[in-house]
Amino acid sequence: MSFKNILDTEQQASRFKTRIIFGQFLLMFIMALGWSSAPTQISLHYPPDLRSGGSMKVGEIHESEVYLFASYILQQLNNWKENGEIDYLNKVNILRSYFTPTYQAYLLRDYETRKQQGELRRRVRNWIPIADAVFEESFVEHVGKNWIVWIDVQIEEYINGGIVKSLINRIPMQVV
Missing domain, CATH: 1.20.5 (Single alpha-helices involved in coiled-coils or other helix-helix interfaces)
Known part of the structure; x- marks a missing residue:
């Protein structure tokens, strides 16, 4: 070569x-x-709803998820185990990332008002979802980019071990 x-x-x-x-x-x-x-970011929501299975559109949020979220947050906020004067403010601070600034300011004003009136001292609150209530799509109303959620709960409040309030109520919550 x-x-x-x-x-x-x-x-x-x-x-x-x-x-x-x-x-x-x-x-x-x-x-x-x-x-x-x-x-840059994709949010996927997989609800435990068997009607839609695992096929979801990106960014689609089902009513059942909104209902469960609102129910969980309100239950966490309104369960005061020992003393409402301490527990209420602690819950507002722990859950503040889930609240809009307006709602957080409302909760802090509500706390101060109730504290000044002596409503929170040694008050225990149990916020119990109604056992017979099953999720229905009518409990969640989609309004623009927001939702209005209606949650059925039983509220029991005690002071020094004595019951002062026991009622069943339907509570609205706006989820943004």
Whole structure:
């Protein structure tokens, strides 16, 4: 084999490798464009609702999820185990990331008003979802980007072990 043939073979190999490298850079550029145009955050909601199964649209939120969320947050906020004067404010602070600033300000004003009137001292509150209440789509109303949720609860309040309030009520909550 002559020196010229060896040189031609090496030049061919070099051109081939250059084309491969150029192709890889082109592929990486196309992938980077696709990656940059992809959404930065995708929220998937999989409710325990057997009607829709596991096929969901991105960003779609079912009424059952909104109902469960609202019910859980209100139950956490309104269960005072030992002393409403301490527990109420603690719950507002713990759950503040779930509240709008307006609602949080309302809760803090409500706390101060009740504290000044002596309503919270040694008060225990049990917020119990009604056992017979089964989720119905009529409990959740979609209004624009928000929801109005109606939750059936039994509220029992005690002071020094004596019952002062026991009622069944339907409570509305706006979920933003």
